[in-house]
Amino acid sequence: MLEFFKINDPFRMIGIFFLLILLRIPYYLMDIPITQPELLWQLLGERMTAGNLHFADTIDSTGPLSALVYGINQLLFENSLLSFSLISFLLILFQIFYTNELLIRVNAYEESNYLPAFIMVILYQLSFDFMTLSPALMGNTFLLLAMGQLLRLTSVNANTVPAVLLMGFWAGIAFCFHFSYLALLPFFILTGLLVNGFTFQQLNLLVTSYLLPFAACAVFYFWQDALSEFFRLYVVLGVKIQALYHVAIKDLLYIFSLPLLLTLFGYFLNNTMHRMNVNQQKQNQLLFLYLLFNIATFFLMERISPYQFVSIFPPIAYFTTHLFTISSKRMMQQSMAYGLLLIIPFIGYSWVFYQKNEPSFERYKVNIDAGRDIPKDSSVMVLDDNLDSYNQAKAASPYLNFRLTRLYFEGMDERERKVRIYRDLKRESPDLIIDETQVFHLWTKDIPHYRFLYENEGAGRYRKIR
Secondary structure, three states, X not given: OHHHHOOOOOOHHHHHHHHXXXXXXXXXXXXXXXXXXXXXXXXXXXXXXXXXXXOOOXXXXXXXXXXXXXXXXXXXXXOOHHHHHHHHHHHHHHHHHHHHHHHHHOOOOOOOOOHHHHHHHHHOOOOHHHHOOOHHHHHHHHHHHHHHHHHHOOOOOOOHHHHHHHHXXXXXXXXXXXXXXXXXXXXXXXXXXXXXXXXXHHHHHHHHHHHHHHXXXXXXXXXXXXXXXXXXXXXHHHHHOOOEEOOOHHHHHHHHHHHHHHHHHHHHHHHHHOOXXXXXXXXXXXXXXXXXXXXXXXXXXXXXXXXXXXXXXXXXXXXXXXXXXXXXXXXXXXXXXXXXXXXXXXXXXXXXXXXXXXXXXXXXXXXOOOOOOOOOOOEEEEOOOOOHHHHOOEEOOOOOOHHHHHHHHHOXXXXXXXXXXXXXXXXXXXXXXXXXXXXXXXXXOOOXXXXXXEEEEEOOEEEEOO
């Protein structure tokens, strides 16, 4: 099997295609429920197609370009989980192919091969949520394009101006898909200065091109008279919002410890046992720093979940491949290959089995039984981070991210907050308000019209009086 991927032949991607499908089958047989983020993305797509402007009419931290994708997907496929799986499958195939072709093009190894692609296929099995259409996955596509331009600059005859321009532009698009990728801007600046020796003009070009996609989004929201909401919700509060842990730190350590350990082995063995040329030394440094900065995105994540770390796979695949290229013993190489093929997917499958029996998994999955007591065709507004009730009822709420909503309202003066709440309630007019956090009474205490329009049923529920 290993010999199949050690040959530099683009048709090896056919084997990658079928291997990726084969390794995903166990996840599909496990009947994994829809997750809270997936439900949120579906609701966001529904609101986009209903004419609600993201950030202005919907309070959520999803990147503007990701929201656009969910809106288009809602129009075409109604944001079904099947469409999430199929589109993400195509994105993953592209990322695997592009990463492998990039490493071949920059001569990262002594002999060109498809081992990085083989390893990346295995890494995507570490968790079931890597195969969903997340903002992290979409943004990672453009991060790879930016990284490709950076690695090409390690070549002696590289044309620096278009490479720097495209590097900043692709990285800026990634940021507009996923906020935590903002942590990669210092990486591109730092490596440009220290590794590639950028001049002041090149550094200015990088930063300017990085800001172009964000500026385009800002101009659009300016035209829609929603620039302040866009900047405040996506940038200012994106840094301040407290992270929601869908999974515990111990779960992340269980999933990623082995791949990261193999990465460290590959990094140190590559530095001590492999004679690299100047370009390969730069690539080694760049990819190790890229891995560290991608791990650092943890501090900007609004939701803590495995899918958020999808961007660490290319550098892990690069360093793990060195474990195969450095070793000259065929038996050792075969043992490592079969070991990875068995152990890495087993980590992912076993984690799902473990989580399905753990109460803590309730923070991540959607409880399909929640809201069954809500009358059919009733519109619901949920004032909480738990979105379970929207799975059974029509959503009538702009507050898809309640933690962000509270931060947003806390930054307003009292009059401004009352006007916004009044406007939202008038527009949405929900039949039922589920208030687990006990804020509805406080928000409407000086809006008599709505205090008497809804009756308190107890247990944090307010029903509209007809």
